[in-house]
Amino acid sequence: MSSKWQPLDSMARYGTISRFLHWSMALVLAWQFASAVAHWLFEDTTVEGFLWGTHKIVGTLLIALICIRALWSLYNRGHRPPSLNIPAQLGHLAMYVLMLIVPLLALVRQYGSGRAFEPLGIPLMPGFEGGSIDWMTAPGNLLHSWLGWLLLVLIVGHVVMVFVHRSRPRDEDVLARMLGNRQN
Incomplete structure (x- = not known):
């Protein structure tokens, strides 16, 4: 691996910042899927309690990383290694869209439930009195999990x-x- 600091992308390789964001998101997504698998397979166990207890906080981190990564990608537009083909471009686009939509559905569902959301003590959403707002909770209830598993399938395909x-x-x-x- 090159030890050369190259913050910006080039046509030959991704820069240090893009690589850091990519591999950070890979770790965060691996944690998210581990927590989802634990919730699904190991319900009411210590493993599930530990991993699932971090799911919302890590999802919030994921949203922040995807926003930073999207802005960084726009900044580097035209200076990145070219995509190999149209299917690769569409696959990457689908992953980016799902990486944004899946946690956003969860946030909208969280807000619509009326429960406060304060990851790491940071107040992001206040709670409210009364019943939940169905049009906000229904899409998350219906799609969050399924689209999350679709994202995992796309990520596995990406790695393959x-x-x-x-x-x-x-x-x-x-x-x-x-x-x-790689050399520049």
């Missing part, structure tokens, strides 16, 4: 395609672009 490209002699090694060990 990285190794497919690495194994084909004529394909570009896209992992090298995200590890930073």
Whole structure:
């Protein structure tokens, strides 16, 4: 891996900041899916209690990271490694959209439930008296989980395609672009 500090992206590789955001989001998403799997498979256990207890806080971090990453991507537009093809572009777009929509559905559902939301003691949403607001809670109840699992399928496909490209002699090694060990 290159030790050279390159904050901005280039046509050959992603810069240090883009790589940091990418791998940070990979870790955050891995934690989120671990908490969801624990909630699904290990209900009412210590493992579920620990992991699931972090799900909303980590989801809030995910929203912040995706917003920062989207702004950073716009700033670097035109200076990034080119996409390999249209399916790769569409796959990345779908992942970005889901990474934003899935937690936003949860936030809207949280607000519509009337319960306060204060991750790490930071008041993001006040609670309110009365019943829940159905038009705010229904989309999250219906779609949050399903779209989250769809996002996981896309992420697994993303990882598989990285190794497919690495194994084909004529394909570009896209992992090298995200590890930073390429020359400018």
